[in-house]
Amino acid sequence: DDACMNMFSQDQKTRMIAAINTSRSGLLTSNGCQGIVYSCTVTAASSSPALCINTPLTPNITHTTTVATGIGVATGLPSGVSALFTGTATSGTITISGTPTVSGVFNYSIPLTGCTPQLFATGNITVNPLPTVSLTSGGASITTASVCVGSTLQLYGTATAATTNAWISANPAKATINVSTGLATGVGAGTGVITYTNSNGCTKKVTLTVNPQPTISLTSGGTSITTASVCVGSTLQLYGTATAATSNAWTSSATAVATINNTGLVTGVSVGTTTITYKNSNGCTVTTILSV
Helix, strand or coil, X not given: CHHHHHXXXXXXHHHHHHHCCHHHHHHHHCCCCCCCCCCCEECCCCCCCEEECCCCCCCCEEEEEECCCEECCCECCCCCEEEEEEECXXXXXXXXXXXXXXXXXXXXXXXXECCCCCCEEEEEEEEECCCCEECCCCCCCCCEEXXXXXXXXXXXXXXXXXXXXXXXXXXXXXEEECCCCCEEEECCCEEEEEEEEECCCCEEEEXXXXXXXXXXXXXXXXXXXXXXXXXXXXXXXCEECCCECCCCCEEECCCCCEEECCCCEEEECCCCEEEEEEEECCCCEEEEEEEC
């Protein structure tokens, strides 16, 4: 309809005028479309948030509109996030809410309905991935780990660590951890939760099992010992608590002084001292000094 030239932008008008007879430029001031040219307005986004994946968008993002009667299909929003229009043509609100389930930078566009020319509410949302924790730098992600009482375990987190309290132990009576380096120390038998936070504020939790140290005794289930003795040419049976490691459960630091087999049977070889080490199936060790 030529009478509706006012429905186009000035740039469009200029190009169309160049394509038609200049004598028809009066179409630009035609009243044929009066009453259907709307002047919608929409405010900028109330925020351009950066949040962690699987974290609710709080507070919601809002845009305020006038004249618009609703919204069309939004594009560019992350999965799990949607837009809703409430209000009237006099005053409306677009509310963007939800929990993003994918990470990335999302530039969204929401068309307003009842507006000529078309108008869009636009903004951006940054969704950061969760970090991972591993036992080696750049290694496979873990959700559980174990350490022995009195021993240490180095944990590694991806991305840049938070500047303060990057590593936190929920139960220091079971395990402590260096807040900057991720070095965990077993304190008491049991389980605890270690939380790693990166510079984006995203977190990863790992359940840490702290295994008790085994003990060595001279009888099965007997009193723990730290020293023992045997004569040259004689044997001494030692016992370790918990299940023994499948290989090298018992070792002697000086086999020229005493040897020990995988069942804990010691044989005195020559006069001197040696350190006997017992390792259980959890990898926890204990030592005793043996005099021959």
